[in-house]
Amino acid sequence: MNRMNATYENSRLYRLRHSAAHLMAQALTELFPGVKLAIGPPIENGFYYDVESPRPIKEEDLVAIEERMRELAKLQQPIVRKVAADRDEARCIILEECTLGQGEATAEYKLQLLEAVPDGEEVSFYDQQAASNGKVHRFIDLCRGPHIENTGEIEHFKLMHLAGAYWRGDVKNKMLTRIYGTAFESAEELETYLYNLEEAKKRDHRLLGRELGLFIFSPTVGPGLPLWLPKGAILRDVLTDFLRGEQLRRGYLPVVTPNIASHRLYEKSGHILTFREKMFPFMVDEEKETFILKPMNCPFHIEIYASQMRSYRDLPVRLAEFGTVYRYEQSGELAGMLRVRGFTQDDAHLFVRKDQLLEEFKGVVSLTMRVLEKLGLKEYRVRVGTKDPQSDKYVGDDENWQLAQEAIELACQEMQLAYEVSAGDAAFYGPKLDLIIKDALGREWQMGTVQVDYNLPERFALEYIGEDGKPHRPIMIHRAPFGSLERMIGLLTEQYAGAFPLWLAPIQVAILPIADRHAPYAQKLATILQGFASPDFKPDPELPEAPEVPGGAELRAQIGTEPVRVFVDQSRETLGKKIRENQKQKIPYMLVLGDRDIEAGTVGVRSREEGDLGAMPISEFVARLLRELR
């Protein structure tokens, strides 16, 4: 669930939404007699109520429920708080009053909730009622509160959608129907919220991914298996080139490993035991052995580490690979690029000595911060996932866990990261630091991750020879600053609404020849901007000879070895149409090219953000471009 701050929880809006949830429950008890109410809290953008209904609640029922809510709100029911003297009285109120004469069975979940209230804590109820046309409408609910004073204050609300939700969030329990709604203090705020929601949908990466030609999904290929189109693939290349460069400077060594491996590898790593349900069905060769499509890269990198004797002087060893892994995610979990079944991690494993752990961890976090900064991702949450003391699903001794956690927290403090500790969010082999970012619809996704691992070195009996001539066990750091290219590109698409910054944009410059006769010249200019053309390069032998681009040699020198990603729009359309189409493609710069420009050695520059900038010498535009890129 989304996190809420104390200001919100103390606000009138929060109480208003809580009361709106009650009002909805009241409408439900009237419209669906026998409905069993579970819980109905306010949430970040509204409220919900979980119920078990005697007949299925359909989307079309929402209209009637909302209608009844409005009627009930108009009755101006005062909301009265009551405190039960003791547990027995609370039980009586639940069974006799809360059931509203609809039978004790409807109290099933409320009784369970009562049991969950800690001893000594006050048990309160909120009661609302009013009479209308001789009929008494009443609703009373076990609830901690607080609420607003009167249902009449609930004016600006809307029921949003239906969903299933397990009772107490446990898959083993019955699935209840959750009705989501939202409420605001004013009609304007409600409208703004709904409007923003519509706007957010336009930023959906699935929509933009297709419109901008980044990626598609094909049912013929299979769910959760994306196809990267040329522009999306360029985006991947730009991101991987960037990170590869950063890693090179930080002493990472590239490795490449296969997509499948013998089951023996994953038995040794423990994945078959702990990760089996996330793995694609095994490939069974009846004569020889079983192969597994890889769900993680680490065991391969471990094999590489273990392939030779390591000295303490060799450490840290940092092995990096953009490794594609396959995980059999539940069908209902797939979500565009944010959750797929085949994805490429910007993975690396650092094998370090104990005395190097803190510094290496900090190095990784610093790289991760550098990545976020470069990507322009400013809003994120840092979560340190630690062991759940109640659980025994972890491996390794407490001392190592303690050390690992201290290293993580110390690193965060030294780097002045605002982090929060979340018990139970560790990996089974060690604590970790995750970066969590919201998508367009406000849903949180784990992006980058840094994990400390004592377990796998143990399972694979990894060693290095220490200064003392004796074998020692290294510690592993697993890390992925992006998390995965799929998720990161999906998220970036939403962050930028498809208008990627110049350095990332799959196409940086579109050249728009005004008439057909300008196309050869446009091609010539394109090859210069692309930085690979020799002076006598002829782009297309079919094209007529074009005038030389003035100052071409100087421009080549200016561009150097960094190619600009250029597209020449040769469609036989009017200039207006070309501008419109390329603007919709969110290309950072358009260069309009006609007789006047060829004559004068200029280009008509149009910026995605600033519109028409007028004609300028080509060298001036190139200077502007390079300035922006560097």
Add this chain to the structure above:
RNA sequence: GCCUUUGUAGCUCAGAGGUAGAGCAUCCCCUUGGUAAGGGGAAGGUCACGGGUUCAAUUCCCGUCAAAGGCUCCA
């Protein structure tokens, strides 16, 4: 996987128990244009797939697949 919803042309969407339409995109013709859609024409669909009800199903019912919003999980 579970709950709710959706599935009509490449895309966005109309439509009705009697075997289908628009705009954009595509192709062709005319237009060669100076900063957000020039004009005309053509082609394009087993109405997701498989059953059932019916004289007749794309429409109603059931199942399957896929997608969306949630729940549970996770990069």
